[in-house]
Amino acid sequence: MAGHGDPPEGEPEGSPRGEDDEYRSTVFDESFIRAARLQEYSARERMTDHSHAVRKVQPKPAPDPAGGGDRGGAQTGRGRFSNGPKQLLLLLMVLVLSFGTAVYLGLRNPYRPPPLRAVEQARISVLPLVPEGRVPGGTPDELFAHSPAARFREGAAGITLPGARATGEFAEGQVMAALTIVKDYLVASSLDPDVLMGRTVRPVRVLLDPEQQGQFDRGLTDPAADGRHDPIGWLVRFDPATVARADSQVRVRGTLTYQETSPGTLEVVSDHVFVYALRPAGPGDGATDRSVAGPVRDASLFTVRRELSFRFTADDLPRRHTVLVSSTAQAGPQECSAEVPRTLRPLLAGERAKPHNPAATDPYTAGPVAPAMCGTLSPLAQPTLTGGGPAS
Structure with a gap:
């Protein structure tokens, strides 16, 4: 039979021992949560001086192995875990886009000299x-x-x-x-x-x-x-x-x-x-x-x-x-x-x-005039x- 500090179904398999005993209280498996007793003072009890009465809150029944039980919790768990692949896919897309942008900027030098333009002769x-x-x-x-x-x-x-x-x-x-x-x-x-x-x-x-x-x-x-x-x-x-x-x-x-x-x-x-x-x-x-x-x-x-x-x-x-x-x-x-x-x-x-004498000039000769x-x-x-x- 489980002790006062142990879960109702005993210690989970593979639980650490020895030097890790001080952290055992942080291990919450499903059987421990089902057996937990929650205590909450009622309003009347809180008004009574030196009163230590508590109102016991019964835990929810364990889910039916045949498919009954806490459907909301299962749905919540499925909803929570179903977002994981979407987030992973989004992260992969961001990484791919970042890598592609880095490669593009590395191959394309933004400081290339401008193409030569046509310049008239002096x-x-x-x-x-x-x-x-x-x-x-x-x-x-x-x-x-x-x-x-x-x-x-x-x-x-x-x-x-x-x-x-x-x-x-x-x-x-x-x-x-x-x-x-x-x-x-x-x-x-x-x-x-x-x-x-x-x-x-x-x-x-x-x-x-x-x-x-x-x-x-x-x-x-x-x-x-x-x-x-x-x-x-x-x-x-x-x-x-x-x-x-x-x-x-x-x-x-x-x-x-x-x-x-x-x-x-x-x-x-x-x-x-x-x-x-x-x-x-x-x-x-x-x-x-x-x-x-x-x-x-x-x-x-x-x-x-x-x-x-x-x-x-x-x-x-x-x-x-x-x-x-x-x-x-x-x-x-x-x-x-x-x-x-x-x-x-x-x-x-x-x-x-x-x-010196000026060079002879023939005005009938075609071509540029010599200065x-x-x-x-x-x-x-x-x-x-x-x-x-x-x-x-």
């Missing part, structure tokens, strides 16, 4: 300026002090940015980003020593739209007087076999302007004058500019005016790319040549331009040293 015009007499020579400081570039700033400090304001579709930060890219292009193409002496072109090329890089490459490898493929339209470059730099600083002055020419298109126009102090290349020159002890006496100035127009879209700014729309350059003093050289050919101190090949460098653009005219 229009290029380069005008060599021929001096009327001998090229003045002297030290770089003397030449700069007695030239129109006397008050120009040195290097990148001469490329000043205007105040940026928002336009129709470009925020103030986007306008400033476009101006900064243009300044970087001017520094790379007009001031970088390695670019100037022909050792590299990469700092200029990486700033161009990929669709324009082909035109850029062809202009450097296969120059042509077609208004599209003159290398000087892209950058300033000298021949290190004949020319060396007499001063490490380039004098610069100019302006930058911008406007939104059409919805989603920002145009930046630069107009700058770059003045270089040059000298003849010597035995120690070549791949690098050699250091010269003392002032250079045989230096001369070479001036390049560059007017460039750049175009931006909102997609160009994060990639730091720009489209060069047009480029106009005037450079001198140098010789007039019927061919398009790969580099600039400055006339140095004491040199004089050879007499004017040369101009004349004004004497006002040349340094005038103290005590008279230019030094030779």
